[in-house]
Amino acid sequence: LPEMGCNVFGLYLEGSAWDVEKKCIVRQKPGKLIQEMPVVSLVPIESHKLKLTNTLKVPLYFTRERRNAMGVGLVAEIDFPIIDHPSHWILQGIATFLIGD
Numbered sequence: 001l002p003e004m005g006c007n008v009f010g011l012y013l014e015g016s017a018w019d020v021e022k023k024c025i026v027r028q029k030p031g032k033l034i035q036e037m038p039v040v041s042l043v044p045i046e047s048h049k050l051k052l053t054n055t056l057k058v059p060l061y062f063t064r065e066r067r068n069a070m071g072v073g074l075v076a077e078i079d080f081p082i083i084d085h086p087s088h089w090i091l092q093g094i095a096t097f098l099i100g101d
Helices: 086-092
Strands: 006-008 012-014 017-019 024-026 034-036 040-042 055-061 074-081 095-097
Touching: 024 074, 055 086
Parallel strands: 055 095
Antiparallel strands: 006 040, 012 034, 012 095, 017 024, 055 074
16 A cells, blocks of 8 residues: 555546556557556645646546536546647547446
8 A cells, every 4th residue: 555645446547548568548449448447546745746747637537427417527637647748638538437337
């Protein structure tokens, strides 16, 4: 277990894939819209202390619908390492979910 934060499993990724070797977001394989993520370490930090490069803030939603009838659904944003330009992933509509159905 990490000293701070927690390890989370059961997250799903849409619009991209996770490369275990490169430890970053990569383009998904054709026909594979959703991928289950490996265990993710979440470490809380004050945003003014955070200095990241080559990362993208990816929204984490409860479900793939991204919101419920009340307009609620965003849980948090997770910074993922990327190689491609951030605009590529924004156009892909990349997101993570707690429920993969």
